[in-house]
Amino acid sequence: MRILVVEDDKDVANFVVKGLREAGHVVEHANNGRDGLFMAATENFDAIVLDRMLPGGVDGLRILETLRAQNNHTPALFLSALAQVDDRVKGLKAGGDDYMTKPFAFAELLARVEALTRRGKADTPVTKLSVADLEMDLLSRSVKRAGQKIDLQPREFRLLEFLMRHSGQVVTRTMLLEGVWDYHFDPQTNVIDVHVSRLRQKVDKPFPQPLIHTVRNAGYMLQLEEP
Amino acid sequence: MSRQIVRRLTPRLLRSAGFRFGVFYAALFSLSAAALAGFMWWSTAGLMLRQTNDALEQDGDALVETYFQGGLPGVTAAVKDRIASNIDDDALYILADPNLTLLVGNVNAWPATWPLDQEWGQLQVQRDGLNVDIQVRAFELPGGYHAMVGRDVSVRQKLGHLMEEALLWSALIAVLLGSVGAFAVRGLFRSTIADVSATAVAIGGGDLTKRVSIHGQDDEFDLLAVTINDMLDRIGHLMEGVKQVSNAIAHDLRTPITRARTRLEDAATHAQGEEELRSAVDRAIIDLDGIVGIFQALLRISEIEAGARRSHFADVDLSELLRELAELYEAVAEERGLTLSTEIADDLVLHGDRDMLQQALANLLDNALKFSPEAGRISIHARSEDGTISVAVSDTGPGIPAEEREHATERFFRGETARSTPGSGLGLALVQAVAQLHGGDIRLDDAEPGLRATLCFPVPASGG
Numbered sequence: 001m002r003i004l005v006v007e008d009d010k011d012v013a014n015f016v017v018k019g020l021r022e023a024g025h026v027v028e029h030a031n032n033g034r035d036g037l038f039m040a041a042t043e044n045f046d047a048i049v050l051d052r053m054l055p056g057g058v059d060g061l062r063i064l065e066t067l068r069a070q071n072n073h074t075p076a077l078f079l080s081a082l083a084q085v086d087d088r089v090k091g092l093k094a095g096g097d098d099y100m101t102k103p104f105a106f107a108e109l110l111a112r113v114e115a116l117t118r119r120g121k122a123d124t125p126v127t128k129l130s131v132a133d134l135e136m137d138l139l140s141r142s143v144k145r146a147g148q149k150i151d152l153q154p155r156e157f158r159l160l161e162f163l164m165r166h167s168g169q170v171v172t173r174t175m176l177l178e179g180v181w182d183y184h185f186d187p188q189t190n191v192i193d194v195h196v197s198r199l200r201q202k203v204d205k206p207f208p209q210p211l212i213h214t215v216r217n218a219g220y221m222l223q224l225e226e227p
Numbered sequence: 228m229s230r231q232i233v234r235r236l237t238p239r240l241l242r243s244a245g246f247r248f249g250v251f252y253a254a255l256f257s258l259s260a261a262a263l264a265g266f267m268w269w270s271t272a273g274l275m276l277r278q279t280n281d282a283l284e285q286d287g288d289a290l291v292e293t294y295f296q297g298g299l300p301g302v303t304a305a306v307k308d309r310i311a312s313n314i315d316d317d318a319l320y321i322l323a324d325p326n327l328t329l330l331v332g333n334v335n336a337w338p339a340t341w342p343l344d345q346e347w348g349q350l351q352v353q354r355d356g357l358n359v360d361i362q363v364r365a366f367e368l369p370g371g372y373h374a375m376v377g378r379d380v381s382v383r384q385k386l387g388h389l390m391e392e393a394l395l396w397s398a399l400i401a402v403l404l405g406s407v408g409a410f411a412v413r414g415l416f417r418s419t420i421a422d423v424s425a426t427a428v429a430i431g432g433g434d435l436t437k438r439v440s441i442h443g444q445d446d447e448f449d450l451l452a453v454t455i456n457d458m459l460d461r462i463g464h465l466m467e468g469v470k471q472v473s474n475a476i477a478h479d480l481r482t483p484i485t486r487a488r489t490r491l492e493d494a495a496t497h498a499q500g501e502e503e504l505r506s507a508v509d510r511a512i513i514d515l516d517g518i519v520g521i522f523q524a525l526l527r528i529s530e531i532e533a534g535a536r537r538s539h540f541a542d543v544d545l546s547e548l549l550r551e552l553a554e555l556y557e558a559v560a561e562e563r564g565l566t567l568s569t570e571i572a573d574d575l576v577l578h579g580d581r582d583m584l585q586q587a588l589a590n591l592l593d594n595a596l597k598f599s600p601e602a603g604r605i606s607i608h609a610r611s612e613d614g615t616i617s618v619a620v621s622d623t624g625p626g627i628p629a630e631e632r633e634h635a636t637e638r639f640f641r642g643e644t645a646r647s648t649p650g651s652g653l654g655l656a657l658v659q660a661v662a663q664l665h666g667g668d669i670r671l672d673d674a675e676p677g678l679r680a681t682l683c684f685p686v687p688a689s690g691g
Contacts, residue, residue, distance in 0.1 A: 083523065084530055085539075085582065103519050155554060181555060185586040186520070188593040188650070194558045217509075 001025045001046040001117060006036030006063065007079065008054050012102070016049060016079075019106045020113070033058030040067055045074050047116045049109070052080035052091065061094045068095035075116035079104065085184075107218035111170040129164040132224040134203065134211055136164055145207060155180070156199050163212065163222040170227075172219035196220055244416060249409015256401035264394040272383055276362065279378045280347070283364040286376045294368045299330075302368065306331050319352065319361050319377030327373060337373065341365060350377065360384060419448045423455060435463045472525070475639035479652065480518060487514035517651075524653040527586075528638065531660040536580045543584060545575040545616060549609050552585065556592045563596070565603050572610040577684050579665045587661035590654040591620040591680050597650070598624030598678070614686055621679040632671045658682070 003025050007013040013029055020027045028043070030036035033054035040048055040063060052060035064076055076098075078091040083101040091099045098112050129136040133146045141157060143150045152160065162179050163171060173192040177183045196212065204210040213221050221227045286309075293305045306320045310333045321332035329336050338350055343365075350361045363377040422439055429437035438459060439452040494507030530536065553569045560567040577584070595605045603623040610617060627635050631642045636659040639652040655669070658680070662669045667684035 083526060086535065101523075103515070105516075181551070183555075183585055183589070184582050185589065187555075187589050188654070189556070189559050189596050191555050191559050194562050195555070197562075198558055 001114070002028070002044065003047045003049065003113065004028050004030065004036070004040055004043075004045045005049045006030045006033070006040075006054065006060065007049070007051045008032060009051075015106065016109065019110060023110055023114075032056030033060070033063060037063045037066060040074065041070065041072065047113050048074055048076040049113060050076055050078050050096070052078055052082055052087075061090065064095045077109075077113055077116055079109065088184075105217075107170065107215075108172050108174065111172045111175060111219060114169045115166055115171070115175065129161065131164055131167045131222055132209070132211060133207075134164070136161060143203075145203065148206075150202050152199075152202060155195070156202070159195060159199055160203065163220065167222045170215050170218050170221050175219070244413075246409050246413045248416070249405060249412045252408055252412075253402055253405015256405055257398045260397040260401055261394060264390055264397065268387065268390045272386060275383050275386070276380070279362050279380060280364075283362065283376050283378060287364050287366050287374070290374055290376070291366070291368060294372075299370070299372065302372075302374075303331050306374075316354065317379035319350070319363065319375065319379075321373075321375040323373040323375075325371030325373070330372075332375075337375075341375075343373075349380070352377075354379075423451070426455070426459075430459065430462075435459070435466060472638055476525070479639045480521060483514050483518050483521075487511045487518070490514065521651045521653065524651060524657060525638070528653065528657050528660045531583060531657070531664050534664065536583060536664060539580050540578055541581070543577050543579050543581045545577045545584070545609065545618070546571050546573055548581070548585060549575075549588065549607060549618065552588055552592060553607055556589075556596065559596060560605060563599070564601060565596070565599050565605055567605045567607070569607045570609070571607065575609055575611055575616050577616055577665065577686065579684070580661075583661045583664065587658045587682070588618065588620070590658050591682075594654055594680070595620055595622035595624070595678075598622055600624060603677075611686065616684045616686055617681050618684075619679055619681040621674040621677055623674070623677040626673055626676060626678040627671055629673070635671055636669060655680075 001024075003020055005013060005016050005020070005027055007016060007029070008031050010031070013031065017027045017029050028039060028045070030039050033056040035056065036050070036054065037058050048064075050060040050063060054060055054063075058066075060078060060080065064078075067074065067076075076096050078096045078099045079102065080087065080091065080099070081102040088099045088101075097116050100109060100112060127137070127139050129138065135144045137143075138161070143152055143157065143160065159176065159180050162176060174186065176192050176196075177186075200210070200212050204212055209224065211222055211224065213223070213227050215221050215227055290302055290305060294302045297304070303322060306322050309318065310320050310331075313333075316333075319333060321334060321337055322330045323332075323337045324330055327337045334352060338352075341348070341350070341363075346365055348363055348365075350363045351358050352361050353359075359379055360381050360383075361377040362380045363375055365373070365375045368374055426437050426439045438456045441449050441452045441456075443449070490507050490511045494504050494511075498504040498507060549571050550569070553567060553571075557567045592605070592607075599605060599622050605623075606619075606621050608617075608619040608621075627642050631640075634640050635642060636655045638656045640656075641650070641652045659669045662682050662684070665684050667682060670681045670683065672679045672681065
């Protein structure tokens with residue numbers, strides 16, 4: 001993936017760029033708003049990581065508004081210290097696909113950036129999802145593994161659907177909470193772990209090969225191989 | 228120099244609202260006194276004139292009557308007789324022939340300036356060397372003879388002067404009283420406002436304990452004082468809150484920051500090998516995340532308290548929201564060997580902020596899970612009654628002692644029983660902020676055993 005990082009803080013930028021490169025992505029970096037807008041408008045990227053408050057007279061919101069006005073739909077994630085609910089709403093209204101507040105855990109950022117690109121491709125309606133021998137029919141809302149029917153509660157179905165749509169990617173607990181439950185806060189209790197473990201009981205336990213893996217310090221990943 | 232002082236003094240007096248007030252009243256007094264005197268003048272002087280005219284009318288008519296009975300000699304005798312019997316010398320009688328030659332009368336000649344066709348009027352006549360005003364009636368007798376009767380009306384003039392004098396004096400007294408009143412009112416204004424302004428100055432200087440004194444007369448000034456004092460109480464309360472929070476931040480954030488710092492420094496100086504170093508760094512990151520969590524919770528609370536979230540209000544199906552939350556937490560409860568039961572009425576709709584309500588209720592459930600003993604029971608009751616939606620979350624944990632309940636919703640408060648458990652002491656503070664954002668409140672009771680936290684939201688009658 002080719003990713004543009006627009007971030008003026010040197011330490012944060014270095015950290016993000018290094019991390020994304022280690023994860024196998026090609027990363028370009030701009031340290032001010034003007035350069036960021038220029039690069040985003042003239043080159044092709046798979047995703048943009050955008051700070052909101054930037055030097056150079058053009059802030060993150062303006063960059064994205066300008067790009068969207070030019071019909072540029074490159075997925076963008078805001079990475080900002082502005083953490084109020086209104087700030088988040090502003091970011092998403094300006095055309096942002098996701099919004100993360102600083103300070104952040106890199107694993108969360110990486111998972112969300114990688115999820116962005118998948119979101120872009122899922123525009124065409126999908127009726128069937130499949131990972132290895134696990135199949136999900138979105139129309140009849142049924143799940144089979146190795147030809148064997150698995151009964152799931154509605155919420156379990158949506159949880160599995162989310163994991164399958166992001167198969168091969170790390171999915172964090174916050175992403176699950178937002179994507180499956182539409183909750184925008186962090187509960188003190190390990191609610192997500194418990195729900196994933198319940199899902200595992202049904203999807204993985206009866207079968208020799210586990211599909212749902214725990215990624216340490218990050219979240220979960222659904223795929224055949226161990227991550 | 229002195230001119231400058233004069234210039235500075237005059238406008239200052241005029242600038243005083245009390246002085247203007249007093250001057251206004253003095254002017255009002257004078258005006259009403261003048262109106263009263265004017266009315267008295269009009270009625271008394273007018274009455275006198277009418278009486279005089281009536282007398283002249285009768286007198287004249289009587290002379291005409293006499294002429295018809297006794298002819299010219301009769302009239303002449305009658306006039307002479309009247310002049311003789313007029314001891315006060317306040318009457319005027321003239322009888323003249325058709326050529327206006329005086330026949331009889333108590334003046335020297337027929338007044339030359341009198342127009343012949345005029346019946347009523349005033350004349351000025353010399354009497355004892357003095358000019359005297361006389362109200363006169365002139366008329367013709369048969370045979371072309373001219374007659375004139377009149378009465379001295381200088382008393383009326385005297386009365387006028389008296390009135391004028393009285394008016395002058397009353398104006399003088401009004402001005403005097405008005406001025407005294409002006410200074411008295413100015414003094415009253417000053418003393419009241421001086422108290423308010425002294426209080427404001429003291430508060431501006433940082434002494435938040437100062438209050439405007441109330442005189443107990445229950446008047447407008449007392450009302451103002453009470454209003455100002457209420458406002459000051461509110462400000463004081465807010466200031467106290469800010470102070471409390473900054474103290475709490477200083478204390479409660481220092482602890483985890485110290486822990487993280489110690490861990491890092493210890494690892495930097497004493498760690499044996501990379502493995503140990505990494506684990507110390509990882510622990511420090513967890514500590515820092517905890518600090519960030521505290522910051523976010525504090526910011527969230529102040530964001531809610533500022534009331535800015537009200538613009539995002541929409542109708543929220545509280546029943547559905549609670550069932551979803553219960554479903555989320557039920558799995559955790561079950562895993563821990565606890566039971567979570569719900570009793571949620573249908574169609575509980577609240578105009579509010581969905582995200583905030585979710586977070587507040589999740590906080591209550593987090594707490595219930597955290598403090599539940601083994602095989603404990605957690606229950607959610609939600610219902611609508613008497614225009615109030617109440618949501619109660621109860622557990623069978625240690626509860627909060629009655630004397631601590633009042634403080635349990637303060638920021639950073641950690642009860643005795645909660646000291647040993649992890650947490651920031653901000654959970655209930657956020658719940659309370661959310662409740663207040665929706666015009667509601669949180670109540671903490673003894674669930675015997677355990678804690679029952681009840682959120683009450685008022686619902687407008689039309690919504691039910």
